[in-house]
Amino acid sequence: MIPRINRIHHVAIICSDYEKSRHFYTKVLGFVVLQEVYREEKRSYKLDLQVGELYQIELFSFPQPPPRPSRPEAAGLRHLALEVDDIDDAVAAVKWHGVPVEDVRVDEYTGKRFTFFADPDGLPIEFYEK
Known part of the structure; x- marks a missing residue:
């Protein structure tokens, strides 16, 4: 079942x-x-x-929440992915607020563009282009 x-x-x-x-x-x-x-x-x-x-x-x-280890390959939730229509516009918008964003990459399997940045606690967030 x-x-x-x-x-x-x-x-x-x-x-x-x-x-x-x-x-x-x-x-x-x-x-x-x-x-x-x-x-x-x-x-x-x-x-x-x-x-x-x-x-x-x-x-x-x-x-006082306890810190959570966040290594790229640690067990558990890896990141939060947000779908966007235009990755260049989305990146420009968060950069405008002073948020550092990694370089845009291309998913080798889907051909879609994506990038990562972090929330104030370091939680990895991904923009994934539709």
Whole structure:
């Protein structure tokens, strides 16, 4: 028996500096705020962000979250990939905000262009051209 899975609903990210990450995801990447709540008992914000028309990112803050090792080949989530229509426009937009972006490369199997940059906590984010 295999469960019927419709789609990925959301990706959850824990940040170390809520205001800095909120700014990055809403002002630099332009994600729309769906809901923002402060959970007093956890001393934690939960920010629901709309990504395109189907997906969401849940951005959490917790007091003093432990660091997560993030090596390129470490086990676990490797990066967050965001599809863009025009990679040159997307790269220019985040660079305008002072975000360093790697050189654009070409996927050897699909021929699609892609590049990487990082959120304020160093989470690798990929732009992948449609």
